[in-house]
Amino acid sequence: MSKPSKKGGQPQVVVLHGPNLNLLGTREPEVYGRTTLAEIDADLRRRGGELGVKVECFQSNLEGALIDRIHEARGKAGALIINAAGYTHTSVVLRDAIVASEVPAIEVHLSNIHAREAFRHVSLLAPVVVGQIVGLGPMGYGLALEAAVKLIRKGAESR
Secondary structure (H helix, E strand, O other): OOOOOOEOOEOEEEEEEOOOHHHOOOOOHHHHOOOOHHHHHHHHHHHHHHHOOEEEEEEOOOHHHHHHHHHHHOOOOOEEEEEOHHHHHOOHHHHHHHHHHOOOEEEEEOOOHHHOOHHHOOOOOHHHOOEEEEOOOOHHHHHHHHHHHHHHHHHHHHO
């Protein structure tokens, strides 16, 4: 596992949001809720500050942009939090990028992907991430952040 650098003396957590998550708050609110992506990101940055980590948030509808951001995290970030959205079920290259990054990753989904359509039940990312948090809405991101901070601290203790 790569050793994360510290920006401003704080370990870094990179949060990646996949396609269509820029529409949160208005897209299928009965499934995804009314909280916007901007609200989720602001909460994560605030909570990160309270936990002593810098949180960087990035959203893209483009698979390649997400892969580039994962590559940039290699050797710099202490942990990744990723909601790959629809790419969760289709993207071997996102899975490969997570493995190549050597950064511990936590997969998050607002809805319970296991209680939805059958094609959503399989996550290609699940075998290469530390864990999954599904079905808890925006709260899932906060729980992932707490877990990411614990992973970073545990990694620092073992060095």
